Amino acid sequence: MTLVGDLHEAHGATFRDVDGARVVEDYGRPERTHRAVRNVVGVTEMGYGVVEVTGEDRVEYVDNVVSNRVPDEDGEGVYGLLLEPEGGVRADLYCFTAGERLLLFTPPSLAGEIADEWAERTFIQDVEVREATTDFGVFGVHGPKATEKVASVFSTQTPDRQLTFERGVLGDSGATVVRTDGLTGEEGYEVVCAAEDAEDVFDTLLTRGMNAAPFGYRTWETLTLEAGTPLFATELRGNVPNVVGLGNAVDYEKGCFVGQEVVSRVHNRGRPSRRLVGIEFEAGDAVPEAGATLTHDGDEVGSVTRAAESPSLERPVALAFADYGFEGETVDVDGAGAATVATLPFVEGSDESARRPRY
Structure with missing residues (x-):
C-alpha cells in the first residue's frame, strides 16, 4: 500500500504486512528512532483504508451507522466505531466532513467491504459510497516538537483542536493537516495529500524546515503501547467498547446505531x-x-x-x-x-x- 516505497528504501526501510497493507517495519535501530520521536519529532506513513461518502444525505446515513455523532461542519472530525449487533467492535474509524463529502479512515482490509455494503443499502437516500484508498497518501507527524515541525513547512496555521483540520500547501503540494488525538502520547498531526503528491509531501516532512526522523510500525506500536492506546487488531476487534474503556468513541445519547442496545446496557450497569x-x-x-x-x-x-x-x-x-x-x-x-x-x-x-x- 505504501506510496513512497523508493524513499523508504533509501532510508534503509524493511517492510511487513499489517491488516492487508504493506507498511514500513523499521529503518534499523527502532529503539533509537523511538527515543527520537519521544524527544523531538518523527514521521511515518500510515496504512489506512479510505471510504468516501457523498450526496445530500451523507451525514444522516453515516450518523445512523457509527457509534459517535458525525459532524456536519467542514473541517471537523470524530472517532467512532462500527459494531456488530451483539456490541463487538467490527471496525474503528475516523470520519471527517470535508466540503461536500465525508472521508472515513478505516482499517485497510475493511474499506472495500464497508464501501460495498453501504453502497448496497442506501435505498432511497441520496448517498454514494466508494472506496478511495488509492486516492490519498497519509503521513503521521508525532513528537513534542510536532507542531513546530508542521508549522515550519505548512502554509496555514496548524489546527489547535483534536480531530479538526486545515487546508494549505506543504512543500510544493496541496495538503490537509489534521490534529490527531494523541495516540502516541505526544503532540500529533496527520498530513493528507493526493496520491500523486505523496513523494513530495513525505520528502518535505523529513528534510525541509525542522528535520524529522522517519519511523515505522514497530516504533508506532511501542509508542502507542507506552501511551496506553488500544489498537484495532490487538485490543479493539470483537470486544464491546465498554470493555476497552472507549468512552471517546460512543455517544450513548444517540440510540440509533448497530449494537447500541448492548453497549448502553453495559454503560448503564457501570460494570463491564x-x-x-x-x-x-x-x-x-x-x-x-x-x-x-x-x-x-x-x-x-x-x-x-x-x-x-x-x-x-x-x-x-x-x-x-x-x-x-x-x-x-x-x-x-x-x-x-x-x-x-x-x-x-x-x-x-x-x-x-x-x-x-x-x-
Whole structure:
C-alpha cells in the first residue's frame, strides 16, 4: 500500500504486512528512532483504508451507522466505531466532513467491504459510497516538537483542536493537516495529500524546515503501547467498547446505531466483564507472548493482548484484559514471571491519548 516505497528504501526501510497493507517495519535501530520521536519529532506513513461518502444525505446515513455523532461542519472530525449487533467492535474509524463529502479512515482490509455494503443499502437516500484508498497518501507527524515541525513547512496555521483540520500547501503540494488525538502520547498531526503528491509531501516532512526522523510500525506500536492506546487488531476487534474503556468513541445519547442496545446496557450497569490494564515488568525480564495468562494467588484473572520492551523505560510492559473486579497489585504472567499492575499511561508525554481506557 505504501506510496513512497523508493524513499523508504533509501532510508534503509524493511517492510511487513499489517491488516492487508504493506507498511514500513523499521529503518534499523527502532529503539533509537523511538527515543527520537519521544524527544523531538518523527514521521511515518500510515496504512489506512479510505471510504468516501457523498450526496445530500451523507451525514444522516453515516450518523445512523457509527457509534459517535458525525459532524456536519467542514473541517471537523470524530472517532467512532462500527459494531456488530451483539456490541463487538467490527471496525474503528475516523470520519471527517470535508466540503461536500465525508472521508472515513478505516482499517485497510475493511474499506472495500464497508464501501460495498453501504453502497448496497442506501435505498432511497441520496448517498454514494466508494472506496478511495488509492486516492490519498497519509503521513503521521508525532513528537513534542510536532507542531513546530508542521508549522515550519505548512502554509496555514496548524489546527489547535483534536480531530479538526486545515487546508494549505506543504512543500510544493496541496495538503490537509489534521490534529490527531494523541495516540502516541505526544503532540500529533496527520498530513493528507493526493496520491500523486505523496513523494513530495513525505520528502518535505523529513528534510525541509525542522528535520524529522522517519519511523515505522514497530516504533508506532511501542509508542502507542507506552501511551496506553488500544489498537484495532490487538485490543479493539470483537470486544464491546465498554470493555476497552472507549468512552471517546460512543455517544450513548444517540440510540440509533448497530449494537447500541448492548453497549448502553453495559454503560448503564457501570460494570463491564473485563477492563484493560497495564502490566509492568523488571528490567531483564522476558517479554510475554500475546495471549499469555495472568494469574493471582493461583486464580486466572486475565490475559495479555500485546507486550514489548519499552525503549523509554528499558523494561517490558504489556496491555492485558483483567477481570473487572480484580484489584490486585501484582500478577504472575505465563512465560514471563511476576509483574506489577500499572496505571496507564506507562509514559507521560506532551499529549494524552484520547483512547486511554477510562471506566
